[in-house]
Amino acid sequence: MDDSSVSHHNGGQVGSQIGVSVNNKQNEESSQSVQYSIPGILHFIQHEWARFELERSQWEVDRAEFEARIAFLQGQRKGQENLKNDLVRRIKMLEYALKQERAKFHKLKYGVELQQGDVRPPPEEPPTEPEPAEKAQWKQGRQLIKQYLQEIGYTDTILDVRSNRVRTLLGLNNEEQAEDPNYRNNDNKFRERCGDSPINSLIRKYDYGGKEQRKGGVSTGGGYNEEGLSVQETAAVFANFEFLANQEMDMDEIDDLDANKPHHAPPKQGEEVDNEAEEVLNVLNLLAESEADGGGQGDECPVGVVGGGVAAAAGGGEADEKPLALGELAQLTVSNEPEAYDVAGANKESFRKTWNAKYTLRSHFDGVRALAFHPTEAALVTASEDHTLKLWNLQRTVQAKKSAGLDVEPLYTFRAHTAPVLCLAMGLPRSEECFSGGLDGTIRVWNLPPPTADPYDPYDPAVQGPVLREHTDAVWSLACAHGRLLSASADGTARLWAPRAARPLLCTLRDDAITAPHAPAPAVAADFADGEAAAAVVYRDGTMLLYDLETTQSFLRIACDSPANRIRAHPTLPLLVSAHEDRHIRFWDLGSGRCAHAMVAHLDAVTGLALDPNGLFLLSGSHDCSVRLWNLDTKTCVQEITAHRKKFDESILDVAFHPLRPYIASAGADGLAKVFV
Amino acid sequence: MADGTQILRRNQPGSRAKDFCRWPDEPFEEMDSTLAVQQFIQQTIRRDPANLEAILKMPEAQDEGVWKYEHLRQFCMELNGLAVRLQSECKPETCTQMTATEQWIFLCAAHKTPKECPAIDYTRHTLDGAACLLNSNKYFPSRVSIKESSVAKLGSVCRRVYRIFSHAYFHHRAIFDAFEKETHLCKRFTYFVTKYSIISKEILILPKLDDETPIAQTIGESEA
Numbered sequence: 001m002d003d004s005s006v007s008h009h010n011g012g013q014v015g016s017q018i019g020v021s022v023n024n025k026q027n028e029e030s031s032q033s034v035q036y037s038i039p040g041i042l043h044f045i046q047h048e049w050a051r052f053e054l055e056r057s058q059w060e061v062d063r064a065e066f067e068a069r070i071a072f073l074q075g076q077r078k079g080q081e082n083l084k085n086d087l088v089r090r091i092k093m094l095e096y097a098l099k100q101e102r103a104k105f106h107k108l109k110y111g112v113e114l115q116q117g118d119v120r121p122p123p124e125e126p127p128t129e130p131e132p133a134e135k136a137q138w139k140q141g142r143q144l145i146k147q148y149l150q151e152i153g154y155t156d157t158i159l160d161v162r163s164n165r166v167r168t169l170l171g172l173n174n175e176e177q178a179e180d181p182n183y184r185n186n187d188n189k190f191r192e193r194c195g196d197s198p199i200n201s202l203i204r205k206y207d208y209g210g211k212e213q214r215k216g217g218v219s220t221g222g223g224y225n226e227e228g229l230s231v232q233e234t235a236a237v238f239a240n241f242e243f244l245a246n247q248e249m250d251m252d253e254i255d256d257l258d259a260n261k262p263h264h265a266p267p268k269q270g271e272e273v274d275n276e277a278e279e280v281l282n283v284l285n286l287l288a289e290s291e292a293d294g295g296g297q298g299d300e301c302p303v304g305v306v307g308g309g310v311a312a313a314a315g316g317g318e319a320d321e322k323p324l325a326l327g328e329l330a331q332l333t334v335s336n337e338p339e340a341y342d343v344a345g346a347n348k349e350s351f352r353k354t355w356n357a358k359y360t361l362r363s364h365f366d367g368v369r370a371l372a373f374h375p376t377e378a379a380l381v382t383a384s385e386d387h388t389l390k391l392w393n394l395q396r397t398v399q400a401k402k403s404a405g406l407d408v409e410p411l412y413t414f415r416a417h418t419a420p421v422l423c424l425a426m427g428l429p430r431s432e433e434c435f436s437g438g439l440d441g442t443i444r445v446w447n448l449p450p451p452t453a454d455p456y457d458p459y460d461p462a463v464q465g466p467v468l469r470e471h472t473d474a475v476w477s478l479a480c481a482h483g484r485l486l487s488a489s490a491d492g493t494a495r496l497w498a499p500r501a502a503r504p505l506l507c508t509l510r511d512d513a514i515t516a517p518h519a520p521a522p523a524v525a526a527d528f529a530d531g532e533a534a535a536a537v538v539y540r541d542g543t544m545l546l547y548d549l550e551t552t553q554s555f556l557r558i559a560c561d562s563p564a565n566r567i568r569a570h571p572t573l574p575l576l577v578s579a580h581e582d583r584h585i586r587f588w589d590l591g592s593g594r595c596a597h598a599m600v601a602h603l604d605a606v607t608g609l610a611l612d613p614n615g616l617f618l619l620s621g622s623h624d625c626s627v628r629l630w631n632l633d634t635k636t637c638v639q640e641i642t643a644h645r646k647k648f649d650e651s652i653l654d655v656a657f658h659p660l661r662p663y664i665a666s667a668g669a670d671g672l673a674k675v676f677v
Numbered sequence: 678m679a680d681g682t683q684i685l686r687r688n689q690p691g692s693r694a695k696d697f698c699r700w701p702d703e704p705f706e707e708m709d710s711t712l713a714v715q716q717f718i719q720q721t722i723r724r725d726p727a728n729l730e731a732i733l734k735m736p737e738a739q740d741e742g743v744w745k746y747e748h749l750r751q752f753c754m755e756l757n758g759l760a761v762r763l764q765s766e767c768k769p770e771t772c773t774q775m776t777a778t779e780q781w782i783f784l785c786a787a788h789k790t791p792k793e794c795p796a797i798d799y800t801r802h803t804l805d806g807a808a809c810l811l812n813s814n815k816y817f818p819s820r821v822s823i824k825e826s827s828v829a830k831l832g833s834v835c836r837r838v839y840r841i842f843s844h845a846y847f848h849h850r851a852i853f854d855a856f857e858k859e860t861h862l863c864k865r866f867t868y869f870v871t872k873y874s875i876i877s878k879e880i881l882i883l884p885k886l887d888d889e890t891p892i893a894q895t896i897g898e899s900e901a
């Protein structure tokens with residue numbers, strides 16, 4: 001609340017404090033006035049200083065925000081330009097394709113070789129960029145199309161094959177088609193590969209795109225499928241195009257016709273396979289493959305504040321719909337322009353990397369409370385209020401496609417908790433284990449299935465390891481170091497475990513200052529400190545205690561203004577970082593126990609905290625829906641990402657760095673986890 | 678903090694289990710989140726899990742597709758609880774097939790070709806598959822509006838989910854009863870699928886559960 005009063009005029013507060021109305025600060029500092037007592041003045045100066053510090057940190061936050069905003073807008077503009085160019089190019093291309101088709105159609109229908117070389121663009125479809133020499137332009141366009149088709153691997157032959165097919169359809173020329181069996185073969189082969197001719201594919205694909213766009217309010221000529229295509233045919237091929245749409249995200253749209261590998265053929269898409277009762281779940285197998293296709297990245301927030309911008313613009317319930325409609329196009333703008341966001345860094349030289357959303361992990365039915373990366377692999381575990389944990393292999397689906405934003409299907413679902421799972425810790429490298437703590441008061445040890453496991457393998461009870469049941473209330477925090485596990489629970493204790501030992505509980509850490517009649521404040525979070533010789537535990541009442549793990553006695557007590565939600569030890573420095581309910585992140589000197597730095601880091605309670613393995617950057621998440629990345633040296637925000645939606649008044653619940661690989665992740669009350677690269 | 682008057686509906690880390698999600702109800706009209714329907718359903722269940730009528734009373738002007746979808750999400754989520762209990766007792770050695778009465782053997786549809794999975798695998802695979810489908814960005818990209826074609830997919834999920842209840846009922850009765858006593862989930866599910874005619878009544882093979890009102894009968898008729 002102090003924060004909000006910063007803007008008050010100094011004079012008012014001084015007056016009420018010292019009893020004299022003084023408006024000029026210099027007056028007080030020179031202290032000529034007899035009414036002033038030295039302690040009063042000192043107090044005032046101290047007070048003022050604290051306020052200025054606070055103000056300063058707020059300004060810094062604001063500045064970082066504005067910088068991010070500028071970067072976002074710049075990126076957006078560039079993205080829009082790219083989008084525009086891309087669309088213009090598509091329109092041109094389709095026009096050419098259309099004209100060519102019409103020419104052929106005309107030729108076939110009237111049997112005249114007419115105009116083959118000099119079909120003029122029909123008057124009702126003027127070229128997008130009118131030039132005096134239409135003929136030259138048409139040739140150029142034909143050249144372009146040819147070039148595209150050659151890139152795909154289909155040359156003029158195919159075009160001729162196509163015309164043969166049209167003739168057959170029209171019942172015009174059985175004789176011609178019989179002439180060249182080669183063509184026939186090609187034709188079949190081609191049908192197998194593509195389901196249709198490139199031109200028609202293009203047209204229909206575009207038509208599909210047009211539909212999607214119209215939904216989003218952008219209308220791009222959707223009438224192309226009237227060009228001699230049967231409706232059923234079009235419908236049947238839609239499935240195909242959905243994945244085509246996906247394929248084309250990072251490249252020119254036609255290029256990916258060559259991605260039409262047989263295994264992508266429509267029957268395998270499965271969505272139309274109607275097998276009485278079993279159809280739906282059969283599709284599930286294919287979902288990982290096809291999910292990202294249906295218009296693509298949905299509510300993904302590709303970069304920085306982009307998601308926030310979109311969500312804010314779309315507003316409320318419609319937020320889902322809008323980016324979805326744009327789908328791949330939205331993606332295009334972003335993937336084209338990664339460097340535009342570098343400006344976001346207040347400290348460009350030191351940290352040029354900008355994180356972009358890449359994977360959306362959707363499979364939980366309720367808020368994701370915690371996540372932890374695998375110590376070495378591109379895999380992570382999430383823990384949710386839906387009582388389950390899930391294992392995700394980020395590489396599992398990557399090979400299947402080359403698009404930019406991906407949905408990942410979980411590799412395994414861990415079921416054993418009987419209440420929401422609240423916290424998570426990963427074991428040592430090569431131990432292939434992780435630990436989870438739940439509202440049910442248990443801590444569970446899990447043996448991670450191999451990254452090659454199939455989600456629909458038979459159930460293996462050996463995945464469940466030992467269960468630690470000593471806590472008598474919800475377990476809210478777990479930290480693991482060298483085979484020892486540190487837990488903090490709402491029962492007011494923190495405990496140290498050797499999880500797989502015969503007697504796993506090594507010791508219980510209690511606040512001795514609290515005696516019998518009073519219930520101890522719940523422990524909120526704990527982390528190892530001082531090279532694992534000590535444990536830092538924060539409590540709901542704002543206390544922070546440092547325990548010596550040898551003696552189990554506390555040796556340092558710190559009282560914070562506001563209860564902390566997270567505590568993390570710096571990997572190399574004697575420094576603790578805590579995330580607080582009052583929007584602050586605070587830094588504590590481990591030696592003196594003094595607050596080394598405090599900053600207003602978010603617009604709402606700070607809930608998640610992670611340090612990168614080198615201790616250079618800090619990641620924070622908050623109920624204000626944003627994830628922020630901080631330069632630990634300058635304590636400035638280098639990137640802000642709006643990542644999750646709110647459920648009730650909760651939003652982001654956890655953030656994490658991968659210990660080795662360039663991944664960061666956020667977990668949200670909206671049931672999603674997102675991974676950024 | 679700045680506004681002590683405003684209720685913050687969140688679980689602060691360190692909350693005791695008994696205080697989890699214990700905040701004053703929020704009127705549905707005031708929920709402005711995209712997850713409002715889920716919030717509303719969970720809030721009503723928390724108030725009284727036995728009050729099926731209240732839980733399944735759809736707010737006015739609510740999109741029925743979304744309403745059904747969110748309820749099915751909630752069912753699948755709570756069914757994790759039953760699956761956890763079954764894991765300890767339903768072994769592939771004893772329950773080699775997914776059966777309820779001996780009349781049918783259900784094939785697990787989670788595989789490329791439907792397979793005779795043991796009951797526990799059927800249960801897990803079905804729930805995992807449902808989680809994937811219901812979270813699919815393709816079929817359910819939004820939680821505020823759902824295509825009619827996607828709503829149609831809820832039916833087959835419901836049929837399979839019901840088999841989990843029926844297997845537990847006929848083969849692991851103690852587990853079923855304990856779970857049902859706590860959650861009223863099967864009763865709620867039956868009420869749900871009958872109220873919205875998602876599953877035909879012949880498939881609902883479980884006897885009416887210890888209840889004075891024959892749910893399936895009354896609801897089914899009034900709706901039909």
Ligand SMILES: [Zn+2]
Nearest residue numbers: 767772796848
């Ligand atoms: Zn069984």
Ligand SMILES: [Zn+2]
Nearest residue numbers: 785787794802
């Ligand atoms: Zn199966």
